Amino acid sequence: MNWLLSKVEELSGENLYACYQCGKCSAGCPMANEMDLLPNQVILLVIRGDESVVDAKTPWVCAQCYQCGVRCPKNVDITKIMEALRLIKLRKNIDHIKLEKVKKNLPQIALVSATRKYTG
Ligand code: SF4
Ligand code: SF4
Secondary structure: OOHHHHHHHHHHOOOHHHOOOOOHHHHHOOOHHHOOOOHHHHHHHHHHOOHHHHHOOHHHHOOOOOHHHHHOOOOOOHHHHHHHHHHHHHOOOOOOOOHHHOOOOOOHHHHHHHHHHHOO
């Protein structure tokens, strides 16, 4: 099992191999038109270990409406899978600010807030 699949399964608690690519999830998704990957394609890429799915727009466009899970004949809850992919992206330890360059006379609460929001 590739690391991406095992991480998504660990975070979501879902069995992605249950999916047989019927497409019912994507057919009923109200946000599908805004997505760069359809929900069933997301599952396929995770199973293949294709890490491009972590940088896709789809998990961030997902409205968490649970429609896909309700329609799925295999009870795969894609809402949880989208959440897992967002978590993986957020945990990539990317620092968007350099703490050593932040002015030292900033209020402490601003420093704590910036550290939480903009560092990995
Ligand atoms: S509805 Fe379920 S089985 Fe069908 S493609 Fe979507 S996740 Fe897979
Ligand atoms: S939970 Fe997300 S992926 Fe599923 S139907 Fe709703 S918007 Fe689409």
